[in-house]
Amino acid sequence: MIPLTVGTTVETPERPAVLDGSRFNRHTFWCGQSGSGKTYALGVVLEQLLLETELPIAVFDPNADFTELSRTREDVEEVDAARWRDLDIRTFHSSTEREPQLHIRFVDLSVPSKAAVGRLDPIIDEEEYNALLHIDVRPENFARETFIQTLAASTDPARRRLGLRLDNLQVLDWPLWAFGRSSSAAVVAERPRAVVLDVGGFTHPGEPQAAALGILEDLWLKRMERRPVLIVIDEAHNFCPPTPRTSVEAQLTEQLIQIAAEGRKFGLWLFLSTQRPTKIHPNVLSQCDNLGLMRMNSPRDLAELADVFGFVPPQLLEQSPSFRKGEALFAGAFTDEPQRVRIGRRLTVEGGGDLAVAERIG
Numbered sequence: 001m002i003p004l005t006v007g008t009t010v011e012t013p014e015r016p017a018v019l020d021g022s023r024f025n026r027h028t029f030w031c032g033q034s035g036s037g038k039t040y041a042l043g044v045v046l047e048q049l050l051l052e053t054e055l056p057i058a059v060f061d062p063n064a065d066f067t068e069l070s071r072t073r074e075d076v077e078e079v080d081a082a083r084w085r086d087l088d089i090r091t092f093h094s095s096t097e098r099e100p101q102l103h104i105r106f107v108d109l110s111v112p113s114k115a116a117v118g119r120l121d122p123i124i125d126e127e128e129y130n131a132l133l134h135i136d137v138r139p140e141n142f143a144r145e146t147f148i149q150t151l152a153a154s155t156d157p158a159r160r161r162l163g164l165r166l167d168n169l170q171v172l173d174w175p176l177w178a179f180g181r182s183s184s185a186a187v188v189a190e191r192p193r194a195v196v197l198d199v200g201g202f203t204h205p206g207e208p209q210a211a212a213l214g215i216l217e218d219l220w221l222k223r224m225e226r227r228p229v230l231i232v233i234d235e236a237h238n239f240c241p242p243t244p245r246t247s248v249e250a251q252l253t254e255q256l257i258q259i260a261a262e263g264r265k266f267g268l269w270l271f272l273s274t275q276r277p278t279k280i281h282p283n284v285l286s287q288c289d290n291l292g293l294m295r296m297n298s299p300r301d302l303a304e305l306a307d308v309f310g311f312v313p314p315q316l317l318e319q320s321p322s323f324r325k326g327e328a329l330f331a332g333a334f335t336d337e338p339q340r341v342r343i344g345r346r347l348t349v350e351g352g353g354d355l356a357v358a359e360r361i362g
C-alpha cells in the first residue's frame with residue numbers, strides 16, 4: 001500500500017481520503033459531466049503519484065491543463081516545493097510558440113497508421129497501400145519536399161498516385177511531423193517522471209490522434225522492456241470512441257483496445273477521463289478496475305456504470321447527481337472500500353482553463 005492523500009472524506013471531513021498508489025498498476029476510469037472537476041482531481045492524483053511513487057507518467061493533455069505541472073503554486077510549503085523541483089517533468093507544446101514542440105516522426109509510424117493518415121485502405125487501394133508498404137526512407141533523410149517529389153517522379157504508377165494523394169491531402173504539412181528532428185516518443189521512452197503532451201493546439205483534427213498513435217505505438221513496440229508508465233488521457237472520447245469516424249481514429253482506438261486488454265503485464269497502465277461511460281470504446285472501458293466518479297446527472301449513464309463496475313454499490317452511484325464540484329466517488333482496486341471524497345488542493349499551477357471574457361475598455 002502506498003498511501004496517496006487526495007482530499008478528505010465527505011462523511012468525516014477531518015479524515016484524510018487515501019488512495020492506494022500501488023494500484024495504479026491497472027487501468028483507471030475517471031468520469032463526470034463537464035465542469036464537475038475531473039481534470040482538477042486528476043491533477044491532484046497525478047501530483048501525489050509524482051511525490052509518493054516512482055511511477056513515470058505520460059499525459060495527453062488536450063486543453064493544456066497540465067502545461068504548468070512543473071511549477072508549484074505560491075502557497076505551497078517549501079518542503080513540497082523543494083521535492084517538486086527535483087522531479088524531471090517535461091512538457092511538449094502544440095498550441096503556442098513555446099519550445100519544445102511536440103513532434104512525431106511519420107516514418108516511425110506503423111504501416112497501418114501511415115496508411116490511416118493517408119486514408120488508404122489495404123484492399124480498396126491495394127496498389128498505393130503496397131507502394132507505401134515498401135517505401136524505405138531513413139528518418140534522418142525524410143523531408144517533405146523530396147519525399148513527395150521522389151514519389152511524383154517514380155516510374156511506378158502506384159508510387160506516383162501515392163505521392164499525389166499525400167500532396168493533395170496535405171497531411172505531410174502537419175506541424176506535428178518531426179522530419180529530421182527528434183521524436184517526442186524518444187523522450188517518453190527515457191521515462192522521465194512526467195511528460196506532458198499538450199495536444200490541443202494543432203489545427204488539423206487528425207494531429208492530436210496521430211501524435212497519440214506515435215507515442216502509443218512506440219510504447220507498445222517496446223513493451224517487452226517492461227518499464228512501467230501511467231498513460232493518462234484526458235478527454236479520452238477523442239482517442240478511443242465507440243464508433244471511430246476516421247481511419248486515424250480507428251487505428252488509435254485499436255491501439256488503445258490492445259493496451260487496455262494486454263498492456264497491464266507490460267506496465268502500460270491507462271488512466272482515462274471522459275464525461276460519460278458510453279463515450280469511450282466498451283472494450284477499453286470494460287478493462288478498467290479503478291473508478292473515479294464525479295457529478296453525473298444522467299440515470300442512463302449511471303446505470304451503464306453500475307453495469308460495467310459491478311463492484312460499486314448502486315446506492316453509492318446514485319448519489320452522484322448530488323455531488324458538488326470537487327466531490328468524487330472512488331471505488332475499485334485503489335481503495336479498500338468505496339469512498340466519497342472532497343478533493344484536496346492542487347500543488348501545481350493549473351494551465352489552460354476557460355478563457356476569461358475581456359473587459360471592455362473605454
Ligand SMILES: Nc1ncnc2c1ncn2[C@@H]1O[C@H](COP(=O)(O)OP(=O)(O)O)[C@@H](O)[C@H]1O
Pocket residue numbers: 032033034035036037038039040041325326327343344345350353
Ligand atoms: N476540488 C477543486 N477545488 C478547487 N477548484 C476546483 C476543484 N475542482 C474543480 N475546480 C475548478 O472548477 C473548474 C472546472 O473543473 P475541471 O476540473 O476543469 O472540470 P472538468 O474537467 O470535469 O470539466 C476549474 O476552473 C477548476 O479549477
Ligand SMILES: [Mg+2]
Pocket residue numbers: 038039040234
Ligand atoms: Mg477537464
